[in-house]
Amino acid sequence: NRFIVIGAGILGASTAYHLAKTGAEVTVIDRKDKGQATDAAAGIVCPWISQRRNKAWYQLAKGGARFYPNLIQELENEGESNTGYARVGAISIHTDSKKLIEMEKRARKRREDAPEIGEIQLLSPSETKALFPLIADGYSSVHVSGAARVDGRALRNALLRSAERHGANIVHGDAELVLNGMKVIGAKTTDESFVGDTIIVTAGAWGSQLLKPLGVHFQVDFQKGQILHMNLKGLETDHWPVVMPPGSQYIVPFQKGKIVAGATHEKNTGFDLRVTAGSIQEILTQSLQFAPGLSNAEMIETRIGFRPFTPEFLPVLGPLPGYEGVLIANGLGASGLTMGPYLGFLLAKLALKEDIDIDLEAYSISGALGSM
Numbered sequence: 001n002r003f004i005v006i007g008a009g010i011l012g013a014s015t016a017y018h019l020a021k022t023g024a025e026v027t028v029i030d031r032k033d034k035g036q037a038t039d040a041a042a043g044i045v046c047p048w049i050s051q052r053r054n055k056a057w058y059q060l061a062k063g064g065a066r067f068y069p070n071l072i073q074e075l076e077n078e079g080e081s082n083t084g085y086a087r088v089g090a091i092s093i094h095t096d097s098k099k100l101i102e103m104e105k106r107a108r109k110r111r112e113d114a115p116e117i118g119e120i121q122l123l124s125p126s127e128t129k130a131l132f133p134l135i136a137d138g139y140s141s142v143h144v145s146g147a148a149r150v151d152g153r154a155l156r157n158a159l160l161r162s163a164e165r166h167g168a169n170i171v172h173g174d175a176e177l178v179l180n181g182m183k184v185i186g187a188k189t190t191d192e193s194f195v196g197d198t199i200i201v202t203a204g205a206w207g208s209q210l211l212k213p214l215g216v217h218f219q220v221d222f223q224k225g226q227i228l229h230m231n232l233k234g235l236e237t238d239h240w241p242v243v244m245p246p247g248s249q250y251i252v253p254f255q256k257g258k259i260v261a262g263a264t265h266e267k268n269t270g271f272d273l274r275v276t277a278g279s280i281q282e283i284l285t286q287s288l289q290f291a292p293g294l295s296n297a298e299m300i301e302t303r304i305g306f307r308p309f310t311p312e313f314l315p316v317l318g319p320l321p322g323y324e325g326v327l328i329a330n331g332l333g334a335s336g337l338t339m340g341p342y343l344g345f346l347l348a349k350l351a352l353k354e355d356i357d358i359d360l361e362a363y364s365i366s367g368a369l370g371s372m
């Protein structure tokens with residue numbers, strides 16, 4: 001069986017790895033677009049305390065978080081020392097203790113069928129500061145020990161390297177689908193053509209462009225995210241937890257003083273790769289309010305990524321209706337680093353015609369198809 005994966009963000013990279021591991025013949029074609037969501041994303045894996053109630057979303061997010069430890073172990077066993085993943089825990093901070101008590105309850109309820117949440121603890125302002133010294137005074141928190149941070153870029157690279165070790169062919173290029181009637185039989189770049197039995201399209205925010213020549217209106221839209229990378233030299237930040245303040249912003253510490261803060265959620269921007277003054281102001285205002293200790297941090301870079309969304313804000317996964325030989329997954333939105341590795345594993349199983357234990361109906365591609 002020959003497989004072609006178009007798009008190598010976290011989703012395509014995981015799909016390719018899981019396919020290649022079985023000994024299948026795999027070609028990955030990626031254009032390395034600037035604005036690849038995976039490349040900009042850093043990286044909270046903590047779906048359990050979200051207030052989002054959609055069951056279909058939660059099933060994938062929970063499954064995604066659960067999937068990580070084994071995958072990381074497997075990659076490490078294969079010699080990958082930099083997977084970008086660390087289970088450092090997270091603190092959800094607030095000044096309103098009622099809100100924290102509700103959050104703690106929610107987390108305890110969810111732990112009943114998600115033991116990977118780990119320990120859940122209400123922390124006082126001084127206990128919170130002991131875990132994350134840069135925090136403003138007066139913030140208590142709920143600490144969740146099973147949460148993790150992940151550097152999307154590092155994990156994508158580790159998956160692609162491992163796929164390559166298992167024989168995958170990784171090609172840099174702009175792919176188009178090749179059709180024979182209503183069957184997709186391959187893909188081509190400007191230089192080369194590839195024949196495949198199943199073509200898997202994991203093209204993120206660019207997914208609709210790729211399907212347009214088929215007369216298919218795939219309604220994948222995207223939100224631009226700007227995210228700041230800072231450095232606090234000399235601080236041992238390796239084991240600091242992820243910080244989730246009220247609102248949509250967060251602060252993610254990495255090794256050797258690196259702190260990532262963001263991100264914006266910008267609609268209707270088109271593929272605009274500019275770093276903009278208003279967005280930087282928004283990120284800095286919020287992060288310095290919650291963590292004034294960041295004011296002396298060195299500004300390193302701002303990354304831009306386009307988070308792919310479907311109209312229902314739910315991932316879609318499965319065969320493209322009306323066509324043979326093509327599988328699609330997309331719409332991972334703001335939680336794609338959490339779900340991506342797991343969804344890639346499921347997608348590989350689908351491609352191999354193996355059973356999967358989730359109800360695909362909830363993530364049907366038809367829901368994201370419009371008329372041309």
Ligand code: FAD
Nearest residue numbers: 007009031033037038041044175204225305335336337338
């Ligand atoms: P992408 O990573 O965008 O990859 C798509 C790839 O397809 C690209 O490389 C592109 O070049 C390629 N491609 C497209 N068309 C073609 C073609 N015709 N030929 C060849 N290649 C093609 N998620 C979390 O879980 N936790 C977080 O904390 C988090 N933070 C985030 C912060 C930011 C700023 C952003 C932007 C996202 C964040 N996310 C987070 C979301 C997550 O990053 C995305 O949902 C996920 O990376 C989407 O992955 P993907 O593989 O579907 O798409």
